Amino acid sequence: xxxxxxxxxxxxxxxxxxxxxxxxxxxxxxxxxxxxxxxxxxxxxxxxxxxxxxxxxxxxxxxxxxxxxxxxxxxxxxxxxxxxxxxxxxxxxxxxxxxxxxxxxxxxxxxxxxxxxxxxxxxxxxxxxxxxxxxxxxxxxxxxxxxxxxxxxxxxxxxxxxxxxxxxxxxxxxxxxxxxxxxxxxxxxxxxxxxxxxxxxxxxxxxxxxxxxxxxxxxxxxxxxxxxxxxxxxxxxxx
Numbered sequence: 228x229x230x231x232x233x234x235x236x237x238x239x240x241x242x243x244x245x246x247x248x249x250x251x252x253x254x255x256x257x258x259x260x261x262x263x264x265x266x267x268x269x270x271x272x273x274x275x276x277x278x279x280x281x282x283x284x285x286x287x288x289x290x291x292x293x294x295x296x297x298x299x300x301x302x303x304x305x306x307x308x309x310x311x312x313x314x315x316x317x318x319x320x321x322x323x324x325x326x327x328x329x330x331x332x333x334x335x336x337x338x339x340x341x342x343x344x345x346x347x348x349x350x351x352x353x354x355x356x357x358x359x360x361x362x363x364x365x366x367x368x369x370x371x372x373x374x375x376x377x378x379x380x381x382x383x384x385x386x387x388x389x390x391x392x393x394x395x396x397x398x399x400x401x402x403x404x405x406x407x408x409x410x411x412x413x414x415x416x417x418x419x420x421x422x423x424x425x426x427x428x429x430x431x432x433x434x435x436x437x438x439x440x441x442x443x444x445x446x447x448x449x450x451x452x453x454x455x456x457x458x459x460x461x462x463x464x465x466x
Contacts, residue, residue: 236318239400245432246395247388251287252325253375255333255367255406257453259287259382262325268304268315278304278315284328286339287387288450296339300328303349311357323350323362326405330364335460367406372416375406377439380426381446385435392440394432 243249251261264282271279282300290296302324304315313319327350331337337346356363367375376397384395397417398410406413410431417433420426425442426433 236321242396242431243399243401246383247393248287248383251383251387252329252401253379253382254329255375256335256457257378257450258332258457259378259387259450260329260332261285261287262328264300264302264317264321264324266317271303276306278309280304280324281345282328284332284337284339286454287382288454294341296341298332298337298339299343299345300337301345301347302328303347305349305352307352308350308355311352311355322401322404325401326364327362329405332457335457338461339454339457361404364405364407367408369408369412369416372406372408372413373419375402376413376417376433377420377425377442378446378449380420380433380435381439381442382450384433385440386443386447390440392435394429394434396431397428397433398431 240249248261250263251259253259262282262284264280266280268278268280271277280300280302282302283297284300285295285297288296309315312323328337328348331348337348355361379402380395380397384393385391398413400410403410403413414431417426417428420433421428423438425436425439427436428434
């Protein structure tokens with residue numbers, strides 16, 4: 228593994244560790260989630276020619292009966308994808324796995340349950356760009372980036388922090404890759420939130436303001452609608 232990849236991963240992890248919950252992310256669908264992965268990958272024990280990584284994606288919302296909703300995960304990487312990557316070490320492919328899981332939630336393939344049903348998540352070569360060695364995500368409309376960021380700051384820096392404002396890393400390269408944009412453009416979009424009085428910026432971190440907390444009802448309702456659309460899809464498939 229190259230020293231450059233190790234240093235890049237270590238640097239990003241150190242900055243992300245300053246978030247209130249370092250393993251928390253927002254999906255394009257608008258769902259706040261936390262992701263735990265049990266590194267490293269291992270060869271499938273079933274005899275199939277793929278590699279497996281287990282994990283758990285938790286939906287970070289309040290549930291009436293207190294039982295959290297989550298998706299137990301079994302991430303599958305084919306031999307084809309493995310050979311296209313420098314390695315399956317965490318330093319190299321963590322962003323790929325995190326973003327693939329978010330993508331699965333966005334297209335409503337994952338289901339958040341109260342039970343411990345493990346769900347297979349194939350990392351398909353269909354979306355892999357073999358020239359760049361990276362996955363190609365659909366471009367995210369630039370005009371929507373600010374909305375993504377305001378929801379991220381609300382959930383990660385306020386709601387998930389016991390309603391206490393805390394700084395959240397805006398220029399996260401994992402988000403830049405996921406939204407098919409750049410960290411610089413994320414910072415540019417954050418400036419519109421500053422002008423709206425919804426965040427304060429401290430370097431690459433955004434801190435929610437009281438004005439943003441006033442939007443809590445609206446942002447929570449939007450999340451509920453997004454979650455309902457996901458649940459409705461799975462209910463329809465079950466018939």
